[in-house]
């Protein structure tokens with residue numbers, strides 16, 4: 001089963017998509033399987049990280065900004081190479097284990113869509129395989 005979602009993002013942010021992913025798994029009826037969450041974008045990523053303290057997401061954005069600053073040497077004419085670098089480092093997908101009809105997430109884990117070059121209208125896919 002393939003599910004597609006859209007979201008509107010701000011300039012840079014982490015958007016929790018955990019509810020959509022859990023909803024897709026529930027709707028699929030799959031009890032035992034694998035779920036892939038995928039972003040089809042080149043300046044956005046997918047990650048799994050802490051949900052309890054929102055400062056963690058703020059700090060991750062800061063860490064990425066420090067690790068991948070905009071550089072005069074960049075040649076890409078669109079002018080958003082730092083966002084491309086952040087997206088590549090983050091990765092564009094996450095794989096989850098489905099057990100007893102639920103994603104095997106730690107208690108502090110959420111799934112995030114990571115915008116590095118908004119605001120934009122984005123989409124992501126959730127592919128569920130199993131029985």
Ligand code: ZN
Pocket residue numbers: 076078079080081084
């Ligand atoms: Zn670009």
